[in-house]
Amino acid sequence: MLSALLLQVFYGIRSERQLMEQLDYNHLYRWFVGLSPDDPVWDPTTFTKNRERLQNGDVFTKFMTRLLNHPQVKPLLSDEHFSVDGTLIEAWASQKSFRPKDGSGDDDDGANFHGQKRKNDTHASTSDPDSRLYRKAAGREAKLC
Incomplete structure (x- = not known):
């Protein structure tokens, strides 16, 4: 699930419904999230509910803490400004x-x-x-x- 959310961020996929459509036909995305070519893609509504559960859990907190404290990421972060x-x-x-x-x-x-x-x-x-x-x-x- 974290891999699918990373795909969504990396490729600018606007919604979870579009993410599921991409996963349905893009074999590279399927490989990245661990789905075989024959596996069914997740239902978008179920994916959204499970994402909310994931974000409230310990795995997501540990992942984000480790990511934000990574030596290559830490210098890119600032509490003073936000740039796009x-x-x-x-x-x-x-x-x-x-x-x-x-x-x-x-x-x-x-x-x-x-x-x-x-x-x-x-x-x-x-x-x-x-x-x-x-x-x-x-x-x-x-x-x-």
């Missing part, structure tokens, strides 16, 4: 909403943006003003994040 790499969080805005700040693109619906030079200093999202274009790696597409 926001470039990895995709915005709830479409590429169509990314329009010129000067209002020059107001006459179209924003659907035909191919071939246009679009930058954060000249364009902004109309639906999510905090979103910006970010590229995770060279050669990859820029996404609103």
Whole structure:
């Protein structure tokens, strides 16, 4: 169960129902949690109830204590601040909403943006003003994040 929860965190699986779907067809995930290819996947509702029991038990407390006190993890922890790499969080805005700040693109619906030079200093999202274009790696597409 701890292995399944680690998979959920490592791969950003949003719900336990989606985790069970992934476990149903992903053989690497099955191997990681100790399921053979023929074993049935857990019911999401039962998994949730057992997760709550696990979190209230001694095994989870020992696991988290050992993890948080690990010499490589301890320097990464702080009581003073919390930081997140926001470039990895995709915005709830479409590429169509990314329009010129000067209002020059107001006459179209924003659907035909191919071939246009679009930058954060000249364009902004109309639906999510905090979103910006970010590229995770060279050669990859820029996404609103």
